[in-house]
Amino acid sequence: MSGPVSFLASSIGTTEDAIRLLLSLLAGYPLSFMYRAYLYHQPNIYKHLYFIVIGLCLAVFNFGFDVYHSFLNIVLIYVVLLVTPGTKLSVGLAFFINTLYLTLGYIAHSTDTYDFKWTMPQCVLTLRLTGVVFDVYDGRKKSELSAEQKETALTKVPSLVELLSLCYCFGGFMIGPQFSMKRYLDFINGAFSHPKTGQAPDSIQPGLKRFCLGTLYIAIYQILGMFVSDDFLLSESFQNLGFLYKCGYITVWGKNLLNKYIGSWLLVEGSITILGLSYNGKDKNGNDLWNGCANVRTPEFEYANTFRDLIHCFNYNTNQWMAKYIFKRLRFLGNKLISQGVTLAYLAFWHGLHSGYYNCFLLEFLMTNMESQLVSLILKIEIVKTFQSKDYMKPVLWILRKILITLSMGYALVSFGLLITSKYYQIYAGMYFSLHIVFIFWPAVYFILTTYVIPRKKKYVVVPTNDVTTTLQDTPRFV
Structure with missing residues (x-):
């Protein structure tokens, strides 16, 4: 497909690697409809094989023979799970193996620009595999778990087929989002089916809405990119601007950079939603929620006017992963x-x-x-x-x-x-x-x-002295 891909890239004004990625994300929609139509009620093994084969094909389309890196990494972690399941050693080995493999990939392939190499899905895979090992570890000590950990804990080691299916699922393989093995197996087992009919859930309309919103963000990125570009940012013309003009330019440029990521995540989220994988219970009015795999909370993100709110809404699942598996596990640091x-x-x-x-x-x-x-x-x-x-x-x-x-x-x-x-x-x-x-x-x-x-508030302490009550102001020994 190098001919059509090259033609599209030159027509749009982008790279062939970017077009391959975009086509892979868009392929999720017909693939999701195919799953709903032909595989939804088939035995689980057929579902797993479907996601494995499709994921490998997309990986080959984007990265060629380099697909072996992800396969090898998955097998290595599966061996760790077989040899030392549910132990601190397994968690340590998973962190070491996954991070080392990714680091070696960065060392071997990093250039001066953002690279569309096998390391791109590998960074998603690194967190996913590490999360699975953590979840197996949590599943062996249920009494000590938080409510959040109980939601993803695994009581048994997943099979190699299940692990491959999770990692190569086209809804999360290329650029995320992160979702747990527990959620994925629930989806495969039909836990998110329509409660009355048992058929595929009513998730097509929410999925298409995310598709339209993602397309809008990508369009805005392309159009606005003609006016705020990296080339101008690095040019002498930018340096000749006044300070306030520079501030205005990087404000718009930075916002547009985020539009690219938001649009890509929304496109993926749409196909995942159509699959039914993003089911997240019901709201207070009894309506289905389809934000379980949302990597960006768009209304909250656009309205956010604090750093914490902005960061919380962007790259949401990755931030949640970091909070759950790293930040909260460092509580012992005090x-x-x-x-x-x-x-x-x-x-x-x-x-x-x-x-x-x-x-x-x-x-x-x-x-x-x-x-x-x-x-x-x-x-x-x-x-x-x-x-x-x-x-x-x-x-x-x-x-x-x-x-x-x-x-x-x-x-x-x-x-x-x-x-x-x-x-x-x-x-x-x-x-x-x-x-x-x-x-x-x-x-x-x-x-x-x-x-x-800034003056500190005055503190008053009432001290009884014989029959007289004395008020002491800012007395250190009482404060």
Whole structure:
């Protein structure tokens, strides 16, 4: 298919690798309808073989003979599950094997641009396989589990066919999203069928809505990309712009970069929804929810005006995976900031070896920390609290916060999108490293403000002295 793919790539103005990926995502729709029509009530083995064969074909279409990397990695983890199931050793081995395999792939194939290599689905596979080993480990100690862990715990080791089927399912193999083996097996076993008829669920309309929304985001990305491009960002013309114009440009550029990811995830989510895999119970009105595999919560994402809300809505399933299998498992460290730092460091490493990832996630860490501290400061200043509580100020403050977080995210995404130090350094230098300075030195400013500037609330302690009650103000020994 190199001829048609090349023609499409030249017509749209993109690379052949990108077209192959897009065609693979769109193929999920006819494949989902085929599954509903012919395989939904077939024995499980046929369903598993369907997903394995289709997934391998898509992998070969995109990466050729390099498909053996994913197959070999899956077999290695299956051996770990057979030899040391449900043990800490198995979890440690899974982390080591999966991360090492991915790292070696990055070392062997990384270039100065974003690569459409076998390492792209491999990073999805790394989390999926590690999650399965964790779930088997959790399944061996149910009494100690949280409610969240009980939802995904596996009481027995999945078969090799089940593991291959999970990993090569076309709804999650290429770019995600992450979903657990427990959810996948429930889907295969018909747990999400129509409750009255036992037929495939009424998920076609929700799936097509996600398809339309994903297509819209991709169209916006393509159209807006003609006006805000990487080439201009790296050009001398950008450097000649005024500071405020530069801020405006990277704000729009960063938002459009996210449009590409959002559109791609929505296209995948649509095909998964049509399959019935994304069923997530019912809402308070008794309507079916189909957001169980949503990697982006679009309404919340577009409306978000805080860093935490923005990050929480974007790449949702990956963030949930990181929170569940890394952040919360680091509770023994006794410090949330350290746990968050380690989690973000692993998240950056998981993305790749380019310095741009680490700069981006470091800025994300500093941004969220600054936001939390700013909120705590506002709560201590009565005049500011009163001012922002006025009804007429709420829309103004919402717009202001939206502009500031979109600018800040665009600033951080410069390094995420350009990857190479020599590229993003010139952008930041042209902006005088302004937001780096703000975020890096904010902790010192916060310390000064809370220690010397903002008055602390006076504390009163009532101390009985014989028959007289004395009020002590700010007495250290009583506070």
